[in-house]
Amino acid sequence: MNIFDPLVLARLQFAFTVSFHIIFPAFSIGLASYLAVLNGLYLLTKKPVFMDLFNYWKKIFAVAFGMGVVSGIVMSYQFGTNWSVFSDKVGPVLGPLMGYEVLSAFFLEAGFLGVMLFGRERVGPKLHFFATLMVAFGTFFSAFWILSVNSWMQTPAGYAINANGQFIATDWWAVVFNPSFPYRLVHMVLAAYLTTAFVVGAVGALHLLRDRSNQAARIMFSMAMWMAAIVAPIQIVAGDFHGLNTLEHQPAKVMAMEGHYDSHPDGAPLILFGIPNPAEKRIDYAIQIPKLSSLILKHDLNAPLAGLDTIPFDRQPPVAIVFWSFRIMIAIGFAMLGLGIWSLWLRFSGRLYDTPLMHRAAILLGPSGFVAVLAGWITTEVGRQPYTVYGLLTTAESVSPIAAAAVGASLVAFLVVYFALFGAGTFYILRLMNKAPQPHEPGLDPDEPIRAGGIMPAPAMDAAGARQAAE
């Protein structure tokens, strides 16, 4: 791989900008739902601690959402600047789906975010709860369209190709609900929930270590551990279904994930660990369980499984990256499950809030969801190579005709700017998390202006209210 190849640089740039971007939505999708749950629990129980928690996480949500907005603007131009041929060819099919994403995100930003962040006193608790629900729904809707776009690139359906070589839609329903979309949507939304749950759990654990009587910390830790215990196993099952779907539509990706260079006519082993050796086309030092891979993928110990030797070399994904990223994701998934089971055991023996070792483990796993999300996306995106539209359009054909120097210079600029600015943003988020949640937790500082949330009706109403009061 030549680092001065414009194709490699363009891929690195897209990988970098989209990886940075996905961190914020993955967190805000989950956090939006968590805020809706907290708001609902407060309305139901009238316990002030739920409103304290709502105000605590709302401040963190505002910063994360703002960073998602600015890194998202970049994404809507990456396709054109670096992948112009791809844009021309897939625009008629994927453009409208992206258009719906932009419209729904716009609608959300313009509409309900401001009410959620600032408007509780103005619009009353019921409408405020409704706004919070709409924000949660809006982030989900954004994810819906973006995942539909990505899934279509993995498993294209409902299309034809016109005289200009462009993909055109013949059946919108088939385009949107393409074969891998339902699996990817479920897997990603669950991943966002788990990611948020582990961040919430880690923050709860941190404040329990400092003061195990902190009521708000106890509640957030307990809620997060319920999520770990319930959602982690569901996610593992959902991931398994997603894998079976991938085997059906993109077998080469599964071969790379499994490290199966060779075909196994009578039962393939499950390789737990090993070091891929691309030159010799084998896994060195493999620790493997015979026939288990066939059992998992085909539900039959002796089912034959084809290997990468059945795929022409120039149509194979890079094995090492996919092999490792897949194992990192799986390892984190099972670590999450382990923490969930541990929490159940402690909960039923009454020691959930009194086991510092467990709290330390929860802090350690706090950022694990982000790592798992990135590892999962690397698995599915690198595993799709050498195609952008699977089986139909190669990555090499998709790239803009741009000189390496231009792509390289912009990549360096993105690297420097993202690490500096989003590093600062992450620092501010961590500082907010480092403060313990208090009874009567304040909302956003009323002396600060409103920043991240689009067009705010709340200040507008405040201004109008103040004017009426003055008259």
Place this chain on the structure above:
Amino acid sequence: MTLDLPFIWAGLIAFAVLAYVILDGFDLGVGILFPFVKGERNRDEMMNSVAPVWDGNETWLVLGGGGLFAVFPLAYAIIMPALYAPIIIMLLGLIFRGVAFEFRWKTRRGQFLWDWAFAGGSIIAAFAQGVALGALVQGIPVANRAYAGGWWDWLTPFSVLTGIALVIGYTLLGSTWLIWRTENHVQRRAYDIAAWAAPATLILIGIVSAWTPFLNVIYQQRWFGWPQILLVIPVPLLVMLTSYIIIKGLIERREASPFLASLFLFVLCFVGLGISFYPHIVPNSVTIWDAAAPDNSLLFLLVGASVLLPIIIAYTVYSYWVFRGKVGAKSAYH
């Protein structure tokens, strides 16, 4: 009767871009003015005047870019590589100023850093937008459905001029916005700045307008050919009338009319661009019908857009309406 969907969408995209230019124009202008107004309290007041709306304003840029990809993918695929450097520089500038809104209030020690990020990012983004516009106007070579020029083609004396013109133009929008929305020290500074930004903008518009017809014979025909000169002549006449209103408003210390007239000046310039371009979307080579996706793609998105866009616009107008009035340094919403 069949709908001319590419024409409808060209109108919608043009509207999104215009909405972006005039809306983000004044809040970028406020950023450009940051170094010219001293005192953190005054800067708080300036930032508060645009804080509730800047993100909504910038979303029109995403709508313009995303919309272009969705409905005119060929134009998107040609224009983006041609304007590669200015687009990337603009995005980086927008990131700097965007996070400054959030981070400036999270630190006291580092506040000056975010002041600079806000001002620098605004100036860079405005200049890059102007350069991109100039590069588009001067023409983009196209071959085989792709950009066929070099990587520095965007950098010419003309595009540098349009870059400077847009920075000055946004300065006019920003200063007249502040005249309208602030009081006391900030407002007085804004009058001082508008007093030179207004004539400078008008002179630059004059130079760019005089230069443009010499870039391309088609532009000349659009503006000076007979009989369409009768159709386009109201544009320069209206520019003169608007200029008069701006200058008169500034001299008479009016508060709203300089800003509203400046906005209208931008609308007129945009209409002028439209006259030069139409029916091309990439000047002189690709028409809106060449670049358009098939009708079923345009229709699919139009269904959603025709429901959501009116709601968004109504909501935006409503927000600006109830949020009218003066902004204090700390009175953004209490």
